Amino acid sequence: xxxxxxxxxxxxxxxxxxxxxxxxxxxxxxxxxxxxxxxxxxxxxxxxxxxxxxxxxxxxxxxxxxxxxxxxxxxxxxxxxxxxxxxxxxxxxxxxxxxxxxxxxxxxxxxxxxxxxxxxxxxxxxxxxxxxxxxxxxxxxxxxxxxxxxxxxxxxxxxxxxxxxxxxxxxxxxxxxxxxxxxxxxxxxxxxxxxxxxxxxxxxxxxxxxxxxxxxxxxxxxxxxxxxxxxxxxxxxxxxxxxxxxxxxxxxxxxxxxxxxxxxxxxxxxxxxxxxxxxxxxxx
Numbered sequence: 694x695x696x697x698x699x700x701x702x703x704x705x706x707x708x709x710x711x712x713x714x715x716x717x718x719x720x721x722x723x724x725x726x727x728x729x730x731x732x733x734x735x736x737x738x739x740x741x742x743x744x745x746x747x748x749x750x751x752x753x754x755x756x757x758x759x760x761x762x763x764x765x766x767x768x769x770x771x772x773x774x775x776x777x778x779x780x781x782x783x784x785x786x787x788x789x790x791x792x793x794x795x796x797x798x799x800x801x802x803x804x805x806x807x808x809x810x811x812x813x814x815x816x817x818x819x820x821x822x823x824x825x826x827x828x829x830x831x832x833x834x835x836x837x838x839x840x841x842x843x844x845x846x847x848x849x850x851x852x853x854x855x856x857x858x859x860x861x862x863x864x865x866x867x868x869x870x871x872x873x874x875x876x877x878x879x880x881x882x883x884x885x886x887x888x889x890x891x892x893x894x895x896x897x898x899x900x901x902x903x904x905x906x907x908x909x910x911x912x913x914x915x916x917x918x919x920x921x922x923x924x925x926x927x928x929x930x931x932x933x934x935x936x937x938x939x940x941x942x943x944x945x946x947x948x949x950x951x952x953x954x955x956x957x958x959x960x961x962x963x964x965x966x967x968x969x970x971x972x973x974x975x976x977x
Contacts, residue, residue, distance in 0.1 A: 737770045740800060741950045745809040745942050747771055747787070748950045751801040753929035757792040771803050790814045791822075791898070796916070799826070799934025800952045804942070812942040817898065823938035824895040826903060827882075827954065829931035829961050830912040831922060833889045838880040841906045844872035845899050853919070854901040856909045875899045877906060883963050888915060890963040892935070903932060915961070931958065 741748035749767060751757065756766035772785045787803050788810030804810035816822050847854040857872040876896040883890045889912070893903055901920070907913065908920035916926030936951040954964050 737767075737774055739774070740952060741948065745805055746813075746948075747775070747803045747805055748937070749801050749803070750952045751793055751798060751934075753796050753798040753955065756795050757801060758789050767801055768803070775805070788813075791817050793934055794901070794930075794932075796928060796930040797932045797934065798929075798952075798955050800937040800950050801934070802937055802939065802950070806942075809942040813939060816939055820897055821940070823936075823949075824898070824934065825936040825938075826893040826895060827933045827935045827964070828891045828893060828903060828907065829915045829958070829963060830889050830891060830907055831887065831915060831924065832912050833884045834879065834881050834891070834910070834912060836881075838878070840876065840878045841910070843875050843906055843909070845875045845902060845905060846872045847900045854899065854905045856905060873897075873899055875902050875906060877903060885963060888961060888963070890961070904930070929957070931961065933958070 738750040739747065740750055749771060751767050755770075756762070756764055758768045759766045768787050768789060772787045775781060775785045775787070786805065786807065788805070788807065790802055790804055790810060790813040793799060793801055802813065804813050844857045845854050846857045874897065878894045878896065880892045881889055882892055891907075891912075895903065904914055904917055904920045908917070908922075913920050913922040915924045915931040916922055916928075917930050917932075918925060933954055934952065935954075936949055938947060938949040940946070941948050958964050
């Protein structure tokens with residue numbers, strides 16, 4: 694057999710193997726998500742897209758990016774979407790600029806170019822983006838609105854964060870314990886039957902920050918058994934990235950992308966879910 698023909702057959706077989714492996718991961722991930730009862734939202738819903746940015750509605754249960762499980766992630770789905778829509782052969786660039794925990798739903802932003810990835814990542818590092826979350830918690834906050842300031846430490850071994858110091862100013866930080874300042878503001882939108890709906894403006898972005906800060910005040914997020922919740926929601930949390938505001942990486946324009954609550958939030962009777970999506974932009 695001629696060498697070129699042999700190479701072509703080998704490449705074809707390798708491609709088939711990779712495709713089979715990919716779709717096996719897709720089916721396995723979708724089956725796992727279905728087991729959690731999370732298929733109310735489609736696997737991929739585009740909220741905002743242009744030549745530089747791609748914002749998706751990530752359902753709870755879907756990884757933001759790949760991990761040791763080998764399950765399909767939002768990065769995989771975004772790359773596949775762009776490859777098919779724009780008929781792009783080979784690898785497609787998808788830049789990860791932030792992440793959402795697997796059990797969390799909401800707005801997830803990717804960069805479509807390396808320039809956009811660099812500029813958007815810088816905004817997240819400097820906390821110049823605005824991230825608004827909605828959370829259903831057990832109990833009610835002591836005040837209608839307020840600010841929570843803590844110093845958090847994360848254990849890499851157990852993947853659990855904890856409050857090292859509470860309500861301290863920046864000048865009182867003890868660098869030796871590795872703690873990081875963590876700030877958020879909240880507003881209680883509604884309370885009913887022992888649970889409350891909070892709107893949270895996340896001012897820093899520490900690992901599990903919202904989950905830990907609320908739990909430390911006896912307000913664990915519904916379904917978050919890792920941080921003290923007594924309710925079980927089959928693996929998902931009542932925590933939703935409701936909106937994300939960022940500066941467009943190539944234009945002096947503020948972009949706000951919003952995502953409706955998942956339909957499985959209907960059980961709380963605190964919110965109205967919607968299938969519509971909303972994107973707004975405002976020139977500075």
